[in-house]
Amino acid sequence: MAAPEPMPGYEELGRRCYRSLAGALRGCTDCGWELSRRTWAENARLAWSEPLLCLVCAVGWTVVRRAASRRLFRRFAEAYKEQLDEKGLCRASLDEAGSTATSAGSGKAGYVTAVGEVTTVFAAAADLTLLCCSPFRPDWRKGAEVPTDIAVAYLIQCSFYCHSIYASLYMDAWRKDSVVMLIHHVVTFVLIALSYVFRYHSVGILVLFLHDISDIQLEFTKLNVYFKYRRGVYHPLNDFISNVGCISFSISWFWFRLYWFPLKVLYATCHSSLLSVPNIPFYFFFNALLFLLTLMNLYWFTYIVFFVAKVLMGQVREVNDVREYDIDAEKKAAALEKNDGKLHNSSPCKERKHLMNGIVKDKRL
Template identity: 65%
Template sequence: MTTGLGIEPVTAKSRTEGLQILSKIRLSGQQVHPPPPLAQWCRLMPKDAAKMPESAWKLVFYTMSWSYSTYLLFFSSYSFFNNPPSVFSNWKSGMTVPTDIAIAYLIQGSFYGHSIYATVNMDTWRKDSAVMVVHHIITLALISFSYAFRYHNVGILVLFLHDINDVLLEFTKLNVYLKARGGGYHVLNDVLSNMGSVSFSVTWFWFRLYWFPLKVLYATCVSSIQSVPTIPFYFFFNALLFALLLMNIYWFLFIVIFVVKLLKVKEVNDVREYEDEDARKAAEELLKDAENNDDDAGHHNSALR
C-alpha cells in the first residue's frame, strides 16, 4: 500500500540533533556495539537494526511452538479444538500428564520465564511493554498452575489460539524493517508486510476474541462444572483467563488504531513504538554517512537505537 519511498529529506536540525545524541553518548563513556551482522548486511536503519534480532528470534520460536500445538490438536488423538468440553473428560487430581503435552509445557514455560526478563532488560521498550510484562506473568502463572493442577488440556488449546498471532506479527515486523533497507524501497517486502498486517488483524479477532471465549472460556466456566462439580481453583483460573481476554481486547485497540493509520497514511508501522520522525530520518542519514567506515558505522548505529 505504500505509494513511494516513504523517506523525506533530513533537515539540518534533525541531523544536528542526531549528532548531538551521538556526541553525548560518546562523552558519557557508554559502551556501544555494532549492529548484528545480518542487520548490518541488510543495511537497516539503526533503530530497525536493533529490533531485528528480537523479531527474528520470536518468529522462529512462535512458528515452531504453534506448529507443535497444531500437530497436537489436529494430527494426534486429542479432540480439544473440535470438542472443547472434552478437556475435562476423565479429569482427576494428580492424573498423569501425557509426554507430548508435557514437552509443550516445558518449552512454553521456559520461554515466558525468559520473556519477563527480556522485555524489561533486552527488548525495545514500547507503549505496551508494561502490559506485556503483566501478560507474561499471567501466562507463566497459567502454564505453571495449570500443569500442577492438571488443566494441561486447556493450556494446549489456549497456546494454539494465541501463538498464531505472534507468528504473523513478527513476520510483518521483519518485512517492515526490510522494505526500506539500504535507504531504498523493496516492493516484495512491502507487499508481504501488507499481507501480514491484514492477516494479523483478522486472526487476532477470530482466534483471540471469538474462538478463545467460545472454546476456552465456555469450557472452563460451564463445561468444567458439568464434568467436575467440585473442580478446584475454579475462580482462580477463570480470573486469569479473563484477565488474558481483557489484555487481548486492549491490544485489539492498538490494531484498530493501526488500521485507521494505515488507511490514512498507507504505510505499515508499529503503532506501539515511541517513534520520532526527525530522529528516524537523522538516523538514516547518519547510517548512510557511515557506510564506508565499519567502526564509525557501529558507533552511529548503536547510538541511535
Template identity: 55%
Template sequence: MEEQVRRTLDSGPGYLDLREGQVEAMPGYMEVLGRGGASFLGAVERCRGCGWELAWGTLQKEARFSPAEVLLLLLCAVGWTVLRNVASRCFFRPFALWCHLQPKDAAKVPESAWKLLFYTASWSYCAHLLFFKEYTFFWDPPSAFQGWASGMAVPLDIAIAYLLQGSFYAHSTYATLYMDAWRKDSVVMLVHHVVTLVLISFSYAFRYHNIGILVLFLHDINDIQLEFTKLNVYFKNRGGAYHRFNDVISDIGCVTFSFSWFWFRLYWFPLKVLYATCHSSLQAVPDIPFYFFFNILLFALTLMNVYWFLYIVMFVGKVLTGQMHEVNDVREYDIDEAEKAPLQPENGDLRHNSAHSGGKAFKNGIVKNKQL
C-alpha cells in the first residue's frame, strides 16, 4: 500500500482511494466534459418519466432535516447579525476612526474586517478537517460518495462546520440587502448566497456533507485574500499620508487572489467536485437522490465563478493598459461627487450628513434606499 501511494504521488496529481487501494488519475477538463457529461445525459435518459411527484416523494423519503436543526440554524444566523453589529460598533469603526482613514474608506472597513475574520476561521476549520483528520475527500473526491446511505449519521465535526457555514450564509443573504455596500454585482452576490445556502441545507439533509466540505474549502480561501487585499487598499491612505507598505501588500494580494481564484474555483472545482458529483456519484450510488438538483446548482455556482473571474480579467486589463494605476474594487459603483456626503463621527459611529442624501441610508459610501 505504501509503495502504491508513493508511485501515485510520484506520477503526479491523482485520486487515491486509501480504503480500497485503488488509484484513479485526476481527470482533465475534457474528461470532466466527456465522462461527466455522458453520465449526466445518461441519467436524463433514464429519468424521462421523472416529475414533481417523484421529486416530492424522494424529498420526503430521503431528506433528514429536523425542525430543531432548522431553528438552530436560524438562531445562529441572528447571532451572526448581532455579533457583526457589536463588532462594527465596538471595534471596527472606532479602529477606523483611530487610524484616521479617509471617510469613504473608513465606512468600508467594518464589512471587510468582518468577512475576513469569518472566512479565515471557516477556511482554517475546513482545512483542518481535510488535511488533519481521517477524511480523504481532497485527495480522493469520489470517496465522498462511497458508503453513502440515506439518513446516515453526520460526524459531529462536519455537522459543526455545516451549522457555522449555513447560518452565516443565511445571515449574509440579509446582510447583502441591508448591511453591505451595494455594488454592480450585488444581485449576483445575492443569488450566490441563496444558491450556497440551498446547497448547504440540502446537502446536509441528503447526507452529501462529504463533498460539501470540499466545496466550502475550495471557495473560502479566495474570500480571505479578497478582504485582506481590500483592507490594505483602505489603509494605504490614512492620517493624511500615503503608506507604501499597504500599497505593496495590496498589489501582492491582488496577484495571489487572481491566481488562487483560477486555481481553486476554475481548475480544482470542476476537476474535483463536478467530476465527483456528475460521474463518480452515479458509480457509487446508481439511484442517488436529487442528482439533477445538486448538479444544476453546482453548475450555476460555476457560472457565477466564471462571471466574477471576468471582473478579475477586467481589472488586470485596466492595469496592463494603464487605465488603472492602483488596486481598487472594479465591482464598486462610481458615485458622483454630488451624491457623496462627508462622514462625521457621532457618538463613536460613522454617519453621513443626511442633508446630502435626501434622507436615504448610506452604506459604505453608497446611497441605498433601504430600511430595516
C-alpha cells in the first residue's frame, strides 16, 4: 500500500483545487444535460425500497418529535416558565430542544449525541476517523456494495435531514440564520443521498463525522446554559460546564469544520479524486455542494467570533445564543395585529407565535 499523501496547507489547497477544476472544465467538451443523464444511468445505484424507507423514517422523526414535545418537553417548559420569561424565550424553545431552552430542534441534543457517537464508530470501522489516508478510495468503482453499518448510518442521517427540512419550515422558531439553516439542510440531504447513490460513502461518512463532533458539543452546552438557573437557584456546575463547553465547541468547530474538512475532504474530492478516477461522475456537482457547505461553516463561525469578541470587550457576561430572533421586533409585529378592531400588546410567547420570514405565524405540525 502506498504511503498516504501528506495533508496540504490552505495555500496549496487553493492552488491545486483551482488547477484541477480548471483542467476538468477545459476537458469537458460535452458537459450538459445529455452527459448528466448518461452518467446517472451508468453509475447510479438505488433500489426503490431505499428512498421509501428513508421517507418512512423521516415521518417517524416528525411523529416522535411531536409526541416528545407535547408529552415531555412542554411539561418542563411549564415547570420553568418563569425562567423562560426572564430570558425572553418562548415555550416553543423548549419544544425545539428537548430541554428548557436549547433552541435547536426537538430532541436534537439526544439525536446528534446518539447519531454522532454511532457515526464515529462507523467511521472508525471504515478506517476513516484517524484521517491518515485519503477519504476518496483509489479503488472506487460504480455500484460497489455499501457496508451494512455505514448504510444504517446513512439511513439515520438522511431521514433526519429530510425531517429537518420540513421542521425548519413549519416547526422551528425563525432566527437570524434560519434561511442559511434551511439551505444547509437541503444541501446536506442532497449530499448524503447522492453520495450513497454514487457510492462515495467513504467520503460521506467522514463528512458526517467531522460535522457531528461540534454539533454534540453545541447542544450539550446550550442545555447547561439554560439550566444553570433553575427555580431562582444558581447552579455553578451547569455554569462551569457551559463555559467549558463554549470554549471546546469553538475550538472543535474550527478544527474539524474549517481545518480538517477543507484540507482533507475538499482536497481529496477536488484534486485527488481526479488523479484516481479521471472521469469521476458528477465531479463539479459534488464539489460545488461541498464548497457551499464550507462557506456556511464560515458563516456560522462568524457568530462564534462575534460572541467571543463581545465577551472580550465585556459586552456580555454569560454564554447565550446570538442567533435568536429579535424578540423586540416580534413584539412589535404582534402589537400590529387587530383584535375586534383594536390594537393589542399580547405576548407572542403566551400565544406561542414566532417570527417567520417577517410574518408572525403559528407554528403547527
